[in-house]
Amino acid sequence: MQTLARTVRADLSSLATTPSQQSIISNSLSHRDVIIIGAGPAGSSAAITLAKSGLDVLLIDAKKFPRRKACGGCLNAVSVRLMEQLLPESAIHKLWNDSIPLKKFHVFHNQRSIPLEMNQGGFAVDRSQMDSVLVEHAKSLGAEFLSPAMAKLAACDSQLRAVEVVANGVAQTLHAKVIIMACGLGNRAAGPFEQFQQTPAQNSRLGVEAVFDTFPTEYRSGDLSMAIGNRGYVGLTHIGNDRLHVAAALDRTALQEMGPHIAVDNIMRKAGAPRLTQTDVTWRGTPPLTARAASIADDRVFVIGDAARYVEPFTGEGLRWALENGIGVAPFVISAANGWHSQIADNYCRWYRQTIAARQKLCRRLSRGLKRASVRWVAHQALRLHPALADSIIKQLNS
Numbered sequence: 001m002q003t004l005a006r007t008v009r010a011d012l013s014s015l016a017t018t019p020s021q022q023s024i025i026s027n028s029l030s031h032r033d034v035i036i037i038g039a040g041p042a043g044s045s046a047a048i049t050l051a052k053s054g055l056d057v058l059l060i061d062a063k064k065f066p067r068r069k070a071c072g073g074c075l076n077a078v079s080v081r082l083m084e085q086l087l088p089e090s091a092i093h094k095l096w097n098d099s100i101p102l103k104k105f106h107v108f109h110n111q112r113s114i115p116l117e118m119n120q121g122g123f124a125v126d127r128s129q130m131d132s133v134l135v136e137h138a139k140s141l142g143a144e145f146l147s148p149a150m151a152k153l154a155a156c157d158s159q160l161r162a163v164e165v166v167a168n169g170v171a172q173t174l175h176a177k178v179i180i181m182a183c184g185l186g187n188r189a190a191g192p193f194e195q196f197q198q199t200p201a202q203n204s205r206l207g208v209e210a211v212f213d214t215f216p217t218e219y220r221s222g223d224l225s226m227a228i229g230n231r232g233y234v235g236l237t238h239i240g241n242d243r244l245h246v247a248a249a250l251d252r253t254a255l256q257e258m259g260p261h262i263a264v265d266n267i268m269r270k271a272g273a274p275r276l277t278q279t280d281v282t283w284r285g286t287p288p289l290t291a292r293a294a295s296i297a298d299d300r301v302f303v304i305g306d307a308a309r310y311v312e313p314f315t316g317e318g319l320r321w322a323l324e325n326g327i328g329v330a331p332f333v334i335s336a337a338n339g340w341h342s343q344i345a346d347n348y349c350r351w352y353r354q355t356i357a358a359r360q361k362l363c364r365r366l367s368r369g370l371k372r373a374s375v376r377w378v379a380h381q382a383l384r385l386h387p388a389l390a391d392s393i394i395k396q397l398n399s
């Protein structure tokens with residue numbers, strides 16, 4: 001029965017784009033086991049895991065894929081293993097072939113640089129490629145993909161949850177036993193449901209990113225460089241085709257006073273990092289980087305990935321949390337699809353606290369420390385004199 005329904009359904013990414021259509025999806029297909037809002041690594045890894053378990057999954061994204069996403073694309077060794085767990089060998093082989101193995105970590109601070117070894121099996125990937133590969137695999141397992149389509153949680157009834165979807169000017173309400181919100185920082189899909197809306201932390205930094213075609217030769221392929229200053233930090237990595245990806249976390253005031261280009265240049269100049277001279281780049285911003293939803297599970301809704309909580313700084317942990325969360329939410333969603341009871345939400349929250357939130361604590365401490373000049377100075381001296389310290393931190397993040 002399920003197989004027949006899947007055969008009848010065509011690729012919804014093309015079905016959704018004809019303006020003359022009255023509905024996005026025929027009414028007979030508008031009830032699912034699970035609707036996932038957001039096809040980043042969190043949403044698509046959940047789609048893969050749930051489709052493998054035989055659930056009827058609809059994955060929705062606001063953007064047309066492949067799409068660009070503000071991200072350095074650094075996968076640590078754990079993220080690499082999770083990707084290998086999710087994808088078939090041929091897809092993984094191509095992705096790693098197109099990506100750059102990370103070998104060295106350069107820290108710039110106070111006109112000094114410390115080169116550190118990083119051979120833990122991490123990669124710098126192109127996020128548009130990585131996210132598309134995950135979505136394609138979810139589709140090959142029977143999940144349907146609707147994009148570009150904007151989705152928002154809507155009022156529910158006692159049996160099913162509802163999602164309001166707008167694609168190409170056509171609006172429709174779709175229903176599912178369970179909804180997963182995986183819509184990233186800012187969680188724009190929470191609609192009127194305040195418990196799922198994100199609250200940024202006080203003084204949270206804002207993210208900006210740009211891709212450079214010309215840059216100093218000191219930024220080599222396989223290097224991850226980080227310039228640290230008192231108003232933020234800047235991370236730089238090659239992302240293939242001889243392009244340099246620059247991502248920065250900036251104090252809001254620095255961004256307002258100087259704009260992204262000068263704020264980034266100021267940090268790099270003061271840290272002693274080779275400066276970027278190309279000026280015709282497009283900077284893209286992000287919502288506040290440290291933010292959390294008040295509730296991550298309630299009444300047949302689960303929140304995962306950045307939409308649940310994100311904590312800077314950029315340590316290559318964000319993608320790991322997103323993938324771990326997408327895979328780890330599956331057993332709770334399967335239980336909920338069989339019948340909801342509030343214990344499922346309690347169990348999911350406990351699992352999240354013990355796994356993802358526990359690791360986010362380390363990043364919160366690091367973030368607080370990096371904002372204080374004295375802590376930055378001590379950390380820099382310690383790393384300079386005892387590079388083995390960095391080894392143990394890098395191993396921790398890859399464990």
Ligand SMILES: Cc1cc2nc3c(=O)[nH]c(=O)nc-3n(C[C@H](O)[C@H](O)[C@H](O)COP(=O)(O)OP(=O)(O)OC[C@H]3O[C@@H](n4cnc5c(N)ncnc54)[C@H](O)[C@@H]3O)c2cc1C
Nearest residue numbers: 038040041042062072073074151183184305306316318319
């Ligand atoms: C500047 C920057 C650099 C970073 N660098 C790194 C790094 O090097 N390594 C690392 O591990 N992590 C990094 N991160 C963190 C990492 O990018 C995130 O943690 C990760 O992308 C989270 O995945 P996600 O699936 O939760 O959300 P996202 O990847 O943000 O995906 C959310 C998806 O939801 C869609 N969406 C949003 N709203 C709606 C809606 N209403 N309807 C339908 N679809 C919607 C969006 O289009 C998007 O495709 C960085 C973050 C930033 C901001």
